[in-house]
Amino acid sequence: MNDETAIHLRLGEIGLGNYAPYLMNRIMGRYNAALRAEMAELGLTTPKMRALAVLSVVEGPLIRELSVYTVVEASTLSRALDQLRADGLVRREVDASDSRAVRVFISDAGRATFETLWPHMAAGQARMFRGIPEAERQAFVGTLQKMLANIRRHDI
Amino acid sequence: MNDETAIHLRLGEIGLGNYAPYLMNRIMGRYNAALRAEMAELGLTTPKMRALAVLSVVEGPLIRELSVYTVVEASTLSRALDQLRADGLVRREVDASDSRAVRVFISDAGRATFETLWPHMAAGQARMFRGIPEAERQAFVGTLQKMLANIRRHDI
8 A cells, every 4th residue: 555545545444443643642642641640759740751851861952952852842841941940950051152042951960860760761661562572662663763754843 | 682671771772762752752742733733723622633533433432431542631521522512513322221421422514524634634644654665554553553552551
């Protein structure tokens, strides 16, 4: 079946259980809800958790870049960053080449907090992939990377 | 790498771009945002769109089942259903065997409305999978089905 045929199939023909966006929303809804509940017990929100996770591996992104990485809307992210900053978990720096641009960095305390979050994220991922062989997992991630390249609007 | 090893890898070792939940949140964030904007132009919301989509292929689910299928929280879904009912797009029926349980059905007008939405959903899916061969797409959906079976909390 080529793309032209696929786009003309109806949902009843594809079937809900074969429709990738449906499956992905179901899976991520469950993954995100489980993590949200676990983060709430640690006194954190999803935007804060995601900001710390991204900042643990991406050095000093601009706030608008962090918004893309975290898939958190800019105003929600700003509030989360204000709180993380008040708690000493991140710091802001004006960009060296553009005084209107602000970069965000994780602090040592932020890294220590992220270390307590990561096991929950890793366990959530492990639950998803339970019983799925490593080769299949790798092929799956390879397809996801192509899909993100297809639909992202930013270079990151 | 087996599951035990995988769970002990750190995010910096996996890399954000190889971490499946990150990729899936990015992809679905973009897919859902694009559809949300297109639905707004048609005067619809994401919960209404999803309810019509599911009801077009699932016959008379209970409201709590529809909440699972649509990944929309029960109170938000109830408001969406009230509006769809006011517009004559769905109807409610008390379950034959349990007078406290309510089933929701799509009307002919609802089906006609869904027919106008579906091309947007299908195009969103086609954008995601652009350039990805059919065999890879099928393998990807097969992995998604295993993942949903791993993490869902309901039979549906």
